[in-house]
Amino acid sequence: MTQIAAPSALKPELPGTDPSEPRPEPATLQTVPGRPDRGGRERSPAQGQAGRTRRWLRRPGLLLSALFLLLVLTAAFAPGVLAPGDPYTGDSSQALQPPGTAHWFGTDHLGRDLYTRVVHGTSLSLRTALIAVVIALISGGIFGVAAGFLGGWIDQAIMRVVDVLLAIPSLLLSLALISALGFGSTNVAIAVALGSVATFARIARSQSLRVCQSTFVEASRSLGSRWHTTLRRHVLPNAAGPILALAVLEFGMAILAVSALSFLGYGAPRPAPEWGSLVSEGRNYMAAAGWLTTLPGLVIAATVLSINRLAHALGGERRRF
């Protein structure tokens, strides 16, 4: 909403064509200050591969995140591998056992193994978040790219709607949709998607606009390429990177939003072991059995943290090229 007057407002020439401005070396070359740039450095692909592997090894946090996410994915697709037990039945004689070798995460008030419930809740929580992100990515992406690429009144119209969606705090927007649609995982997914669709539209627009205004797109048009060729070959591939990095980041945020909504009780009905509702169930026994809230919450936090690490690494890697 806040715009600072463009400093080039008075220049009659088109933006980016002012020839008197000396062009700084691009960031890719500037990362190595003081190195003479004559004759072109050549980098063999093999070197790049080895360098990439080394970079991963030098970042143990990233490696740890990747391994943890692998575990989470296993839990989502094959929960039986990690926890063969039944998440719904418990032994009431074993109720509220603290974490130990028999029950890694302890047991709840019905004697159900909390670890098994967390593992089996993974697919439900992750699927809800994934649906939310996919809906938001596709709808936001289409509107954003259309706004950036077509410009004019279409851009104006789309962005005004986006402004309005951004003006309502996303949790409240989700809550409004839930009260209209009713409870349940699918509705939670749609609600969370509605909360982040504006973010996607905005970044998709800014990215496609950035690419559209770049000289190489103008060059492509001036060579005689058709608009759809330019869109397909230049705009989409160059805009996709940051949008996908955002999608990964938003996946983490969607897990948080889904768990918050299921914590409030709007997710899958009990006894489904959705992560948020596990924490909510544990609340009643907080004084006696703190692990019932601590451990499922820890799993949520670790998952989101790992996803964020990965998203930033993806964004960083992309910026390098």
Added chain:
Amino acid sequence: MTEQLNPSTSRPLLEVRGLCSEYLTAAGSIPALRGADLNISAGEKVALVGESGSGKSTLSHALIGLLPENARLTDGTIRYGGEDITRWSDRQFRSLRGARIGLIPQDPTVSLNPVRTIGHQVMEAIRAHRRMSKAAARQQAQQLLDQAGIDRPAVRLRQYPHQLSGGMRQRVLIAIAIAGDPDLLIADEPTSALDATVQRRILDHLDDLAAARGTAVLLVTHDLGVAADRADRILVMSGGQIVESGTAAEVLASPQDAYTRQLVASAPGLTEPAWAPAPLPEEPEVLLRAEGLCRSFTLPARRGEPRQSVRAVDGVSFSLARGETLALVGESGSGKSTTAKLALGLEKPDAGTLLFDGQDITALRRGEWRQLRRRAQLIYQNPYASLDPRFSIEQIITEPLDAFAVGTTAQRRDTAAHLLDRVALPSHALGRKPVELSGGQRQRVAIARALALAPDLVVCDEPVSALDVSVQAQVLELLAELQRDQGLTYLFITHDLAVVRHLAHRVAVMRAGRIVEEGPTAALFEHPQHSYTQELLGAISGRQAPLHIAEVTA
């Protein structure tokens, strides 16, 4: 720090010995300076010349302890006024900066804090080293601005940087640099962001100021011509070392180092190149004719003011014969780039007509324009921006062929290899990405792409201004050679008269949307009629060089 009370006059003001530095990056440490030596005596004017990446900025920033965080000095000494300042702390350097060494930074448009008034920023420099009341500082700031050649200084003090022009901002920065009355001024490419005529006036003023105050000046520049005009002594820097040093006359007339020789040979204002423009055909046939082209742009509305529009191109007429090069020369805002876009149909004229090969193309529809693109291509100013970073070189060169479905995939590949050969790049570059090529190589790729459809007309929009001087000459030579071999027609847009001197057959000088003078290149250079052309010619660096060295090196 032992105080050296040795006022020996022979001792230089600044003495740098064997200075080495390196940058710490993720990929390891990269040396920037490799044993640089530098002497400056009191009141002396020394130019430090080098291309991007030569280490000249690193050296000049090391002198005032303002290296970037990831840089460090590894060896060598810096002595200033007899004191060894190499290992000084930031606190110690503060007593030096401003008070004893002043810095005039590179780009005036970004070197002032946009949210502080000019007065605040000048007064801050005055009060950094002397206790004085605000009123007294304001008084002095006003004097400083006046000395720096700024009109109505009292008004300027209350203004913000964005309200001043680029040249005026550079004068403010000069005022800031001399505020502490330093013995040495480091001018780091002080005018390369400004138009040539402004550049000349400011450098003249800086010369006068330094002479009047007896201040030594270290002029850091990429332009050998500027160095020759302005300095007593020239130091040429390459690869982190000083490779050549001597008086301006010595360095230009008999360069010892191979790199300096290359630099002298390629400086556009200084020497004649070994090549000449392609001869014009006997019976010229008009390829492009523009008559009374006009184009206005509406400025973004500003609060409280009615919408304004600017006539970027205001009644421009020219004709261009097949095989000819016409240079459109002008400073920023003269409308030359807009004219180029009009000629290619990337912008629509408000009035006027365009004839391409006898056909009126002013009112063509989009699809028809597209067909015309096969015959008229554009080379952009910035080869870093005009190539899609995700494409391989082969994809870039074959893109126009794809667009018009010329030939089979294999044929396109052959064409690309052939074109790469034409622009003197090895064929194995086909599989590379732009990021792996240097600026000059990228511009060669852009030229190859423009030639892919064998066009009649190539519009070159400042094709060398983003490149280092030595690379500039090579690219210009390539353009001339291609014209000779293929009978290409060039519309060459540039702000730099020196660049087109040996390439263009005719030159048209543009100012404020109009062509003020047009004529054959030699005639225009020797007998400029319009006062503006004369001013532009006078601003070409190297013109004031102590001797005309064309004969020496030719």
Added chain:
Amino acid sequence: MTRYIVLRVLLAAGVLWAAYTVTFAILYIIPGDPVSAMLAGGLDNGAVSAERLEELRDAYGFNDPLPLQYASHLWAAVQGDLGTSVQTGQPVSTAVGQVLLPTVELSAAALVIALVLGGGIALVATYTHSAWLREALLGIPPVAVSLPTFWIGLLLIQWFSFQWGIFPAMGDDGIRSLVLPALTLGLPISALVAQVLAKSLQEAALDPYVTTTRAKGISRLQVHLGHVLRNATLPSLTMVGLIAGNLLAGSVIVETVFSRPGLGQLTVQAVTLQDLPVVQGVVLFGAVVFIAANLIVDLLLPLADPRVTVGRSYA
């Protein structure tokens, strides 16, 4: 200047109107039959007679054509009438007004925590020479935004209330009961503040005018606070609306965790019971807060950034 203010206010009013339309579309068009939806969420008597349903539809105007419904709702909303709660029969504006104060208290306390903590982290991290300290400080915010707010609250309760007994776990009496909720609400927002401010501080510190200023002989701290921070706050101001929205949204979770009365708790009750008029009232209130915060920023910006209004005058 007057033109600028009028324009901004009109723009804000336009966004508010659009936000109203969005909430109307979500709450009254999507469900198909809002009355059944409201009753289904409500008291668990499934036996509402068809006549009673029809009566209710008439009473709420749901039998009118949609455009008419929208127009009459909008007209009422403009006059401050957001309808009445289905559950309590109270006017929505009264219901919201009654619970506003504790939420404002909570948000204000959380805002102070967020600004002090987030601003401090950003300033120290961008000023320090120690790479170790910088990395450590900048490593905190990404972790903090990954933590579920409700979990932070529950952890704080477990430690500070159950284990050490320093602060009460729930309720709303006095400043002592405000500490934990404010911390819970403030922590994620402080991470947001730290991230955005640190990023713009880092960018501003690379601007060439910083070199100019340091070359005058000014100390790094003076440059950092007097020049860099001033420029860095400008881009950060755009997040003021976001912070306001986050405070409100976060209070929904925090007030549930700490069983505090307030706007958040009202929201949860309304959603649970599908009390659509109240939900609409709360969502609209959220939009008003966001829009008002941005309006204030827009109106104050010319004071902070001369480029916004002071014209350009080349001479």
